[in-house]
Amino acid sequence: MSAAADKKLSxxxxxxxxxxxxxxxxxxxxxxxxxxxxxLRNETGFITIDTGYMNTGSxxxxxxxxxxxxxxxxxxGYSIEELAxxxxxxxxxxxxxxxxxxxxxxxxxxxxxxxRHSLIHEDLHHFFAGYPPTSHxxxxxxxxxxxxxxxxxxxxxxxxxxDLHIARLLSKVRTIAAFSYKKSIGQPLMYPKNSxxxxxxxxxxxxxxxxxxxxxxxxxxxxxxxxxxxxxxHEQNCSTSTVRMVxxxxxxxxxxxAAGILALWGPLHGGANQAVIEMxxxxxxxxxxxxxxVDDVKNKRDNRRxxxxxxxxxxxxxxxxxxxxxxxxxxxxxxxxxDPLLELAKGMEEIALKDDYFVSKKLYPNVDFYSGIIYRAxxxxxxxxxxxxxxxxxxxxxxxxxxxxxxxxxxxxxxxQVYTGERPRKFVPIDQRT
Numbered sequence: 001m002s003a004a005a006d007k008k009l010s011x012x013x014x015x016x017x018x019x020x021x022x023x024x025x026x027x028x029x030x031x032x033x034x035x036x037x038x039x040l041r042n043e044t045g046f047i048t049i050d051t052g053y054m055n056t057g058s059x060x061x062x063x064x065x066x067x068x069x070x071x072x073x074x075x076x077g078y079s080i081e082e083l084a085x086x087x088x089x090x091x092x093x094x095x096x097x098x099x100x101x102x103x104x105x106x107x108x109x110x111x112x113x114x115x116r117h118s119l120i121h122e123d124l125h126h127f128f129a130g131y132p133p134t135s136h137x138x139x140x141x142x143x144x145x146x147x148x149x150x151x152x153x154x155x156x157x158x159x160x161x162x163d164l165h166i167a168r169l170l171s172k173v174r175t176i177a178a179f180s181y182k183k184s185i186g187q188p189l190m191y192p193k194n195s196x197x198x199x200x201x202x203x204x205x206x207x208x209x210x211x212x213x214x215x216x217x218x219x220x221x222x223x224x225x226x227x228x229x230x231x232x233x234h235e236q237n238c239s240t241s242t243v244r245m246v247x248x249x250x251x252x253x254x255x256x257x258a259a260g261i262l263a264l265w266g267p268l269h270g271g272a273n274q275a276v277i278e279m280x281x282x283x284x285x286x287x288x289x290x291x292x293x294v295d296d297v298k299n300k301r302d303n304r305r306x307x308x309x310x311x312x313x314x315x316x317x318x319x320x321x322x323x324x325x326x327x328x329x330x331x332x333x334x335x336x337x338x339d340p341l342l343e344l345a346k347g348m349e350e351i352a353l354k355d356d357y358f359v360s361k362k363l364y365p366n367v368d369f370y371s372g373i374i375y376r377a378x379x380x381x382x383x384x385x386x387x388x389x390x391x392x393x394x395x396x397x398x399x400x401x402x403x404x405x406x407x408x409x410x411x412x413x414x415x416x417q418v419y420t421g422e423r424p425r426k427f428v429p430i431d432q433r434t
Contacts, residue, residue, distance in 0.1 A: 097402060
């Protein structure tokens, strides 16, 4: 379902020369309004500038609805709260990619495809051996995903079966992510087990060792399912827009997803939960006085920053953070862990939710505030946090890529600019330059 122009609504733009342009208004299914400027340059010679595209809709999409003012997040019409409680990551992935919840037969077929494609080509193991132990797992993950296109050259044919590439990506990225972790700690790679479900299989590949029997905890399996569901999509963010931009050129799906991974790697995007852990560690090492830290943030002392609070989109409590806060207690109680960082986090949240400074600025906890604590408790190191984010976001990236390539109105991404450089100049020989 796509948004359509409302014939009753239009916007009038008055230009500096006095001319006027009438621009159609597009209305979405949730009553979102947008001014359609696609004809603006051809008709007037003008373009718009919107640094960071904060006010620019690059596409219409039927995948995710996000209302930051009300704290609402829905995948294909289903609330994030209901999916996190009642669904699992594989089913939610199917929902995002194919637009509906699978029936029993579809779910079994989809699960079978993921199981069948969980192994990676044996030659790819040499790639892991070639990386130094200090390699960041995101560097390995992005390179390995790009390399998949070399092993599946049929992806270069735009008429090749899309479902096959989708299953390969969803299953093999999980294996590659686990292998990259094993490589970083010098342990032998653990192959996937067909008897295990998606998240349990990932935990097995991450934490099992050949000499011991590893039993997957149902509590941790549920927690990982929820974590990945909560990260599965978030409409047109930096990495998703990157996937669409690269895919718009006709690049294969592996290249587009690898580009999304690299965009996510940036600390302003995928590294936020790691920054929260580092902030809490800093407070702990300095004596645990979180009240002083919060006061320093308010009064802008020592460049203190409150990580994990606020969001570019949410101006209310991030609905994902509420789910994670509850999950955090369950996971730590199950593991018998009393993490001082969790106590610090709860104390800081309590202050921020009551303090007029933070309330007036609408700085509420976001999804990153508690996710790092949960991953840490599960035994996942901080340098793997962004990899976990990528694994969760994968179905969203795939869904947007699929939606884009199936849209007949898709055009190659080509933003404009306003040039601010030098006017025409004559070339000066080097011996005459001052």
